[in-house]
Amino acid sequence: MILSWLHCMGTAILGWLQxxxxxxxxxxxxxxxxxxxxxxxxxxxxxxxxxxxxxAWWLPPLAAVAAVGASLRRVSR
Amino acid sequence: xxxxxxxxxxxLAAAVEVIEMVIIVVGVGxxxxxxxxxxxxxAGLAVLxxxxxxxxxxxxxxxxxxxxxxxxxxxxxxxLQWLRKGISRVSVNGLRGMGTRSASAEGIPDHGVxxxxxxxxxxxxxxxGLEIALLVVSFGxxxxxxxxxxxxxxxxxxxxxGAGLLARGVxxxxxxxxxxxxxxxxxxxxxxxxxxxxxxxxxPGGDAAILALVGWYVLAAAGYIGWxxxxxxxxxxxxxx
Numbered sequence: 001m002i003l004s005w006l007h008c009m010g011t012a013i014l015g016w017l018q019x020x021x022x023x024x025x026x027x028x029x030x031x032x033x034x035x036x037x038x039x040x041x042x043x044x045x046x047x048x049x050x051x052x053x054x055x056a057w058w059l060p061p062l063a064a065v066a067a068v069g070a071s072l073r074r075v076s077r
Numbered sequence: 078x079x080x081x082x083x084x085x086x087x088x089l090a091a092a093v094e095v096i097e098m099v100i101i102v103v104g105v106g107x108x109x110x111x112x113x114x115x116x117x118x119x120a121g122l123a124v125l126x127x128x129x130x131x132x133x134x135x136x137x138x139x140x141x142x143x144x145x146x147x148x149x150x151x152x153x154x155x156x157l158q159w160l161r162k163g164i165s166r167v168s169v170n171g172l173r174g175m176g177t178r179s180a181s182a183e184g185i186p187d188h189g190v191x192x193x194x195x196x197x198x199x200x201x202x203x204x205x206g207l208e209i210a211l212l213v214v215s216f217g218x219x220x221x222x223x224x225x226x227x228x229x230x231x232x233x234x235x236x237x238x239g240a241g242l243l244a245r246g247v248x249x250x251x252x253x254x255x256x257x258x259x260x261x262x263x264x265x266x267x268x269x270x271x272x273x274x275x276x277x278x279x280x281p282g283g284d285a286a287i288l289a290l291v292g293w294y295v296l297a298a299a300g301y302i303g304w305x306x307x308x309x310x311x312x313x314x315x316x317x318x
Contacts (some may be wrong), residue, residue: 023192028151030158039154043146048275057278061269061290064153065297068161070299075165076308
């Protein structure tokens with residue numbers, strides 16, 4: 001009985017974790033991973049430039065628009 | 078600093094944060110539905126109240142920079158998804174399209190909590206609420222006038238949130254495709270602003286940079302819509318025109 005209860009709990013927790021992971025995947029990655037990857041790379045580059053005392057506030061908005069453009073171009077082909 | 082100037086300063090500073098909070102909540106609610114959006118806002122408010130009661134004036138110990146970076150990055154990547162979808166849909170259907178599209182076709186669950194709306198609203202309310210609380214703590218401590226600073230911030234919340242509730246009806250009348258484009262633009266702008274600020278990088282012009290970012294994303298969206306329409310027009314065979 002305890003084993004079957006543990007099995008049920010394990011299945012429920014696994015299902016919940018899967019749903020949780022799927023939600024965050026859809027939220028962050030969506031249907032084009034390149035946009036999120038470009039944003040992450042742009043933020044990392046901005047931080048590195050900031051550490052080197054270079055004002056890089058312009059980089060993320062520029063990279064974001066470029067990533068959206070590249071994504072639209074791929075979809076519209 | 079006298080009491081009236083503490084009130085006015087806190088009111089104006091808090092108003093900027095409340096405007097951002099209300100834009101996120103109203104925009105997300107209009108696109109994804111109100112129930113989960115209100116639930117997210119209420120949960121964000123509850124966490125905020127617990128933090129304020131538990132930490133009091135030591136609220137300044139919260140690493141607000143790291144919080145801005147995390148919330149800003151998440152809003153930016155999600156906002157760009159909506160911006161991209163909005164651009165595609167408006168370029169195909171125009172601003173009046175998609176008005177009758179069903180909620181389930183948009184990926185919004187018919188039953189239960191829509192976690193996307195919940196999370197967006199929760200993060201907006203928690204981050205902006207924390208910023209308002211930090212403003213109250215810093216102005217209140219500097220001028221030794223906590224009650225006046227709290228009153229100034231509370232007045233800003235009442236006035237701007239009231240205006241947001243009144244604007245709800247107008248926002249809901251905007252066609253879905255245009256609304257998704259608009260909210261995507263705003264989420265991307267706020268997300269970019271907070272993420273960069275969270276890295277410790279100062280924006281030229283301070284909070285006014287948000288307006289420049291909105292303008293930048295609107296221009297980019299308009300350019301891409303024009304480009305996609307031109308491309309679609311070129312792909313139509315001459316005898317089909």
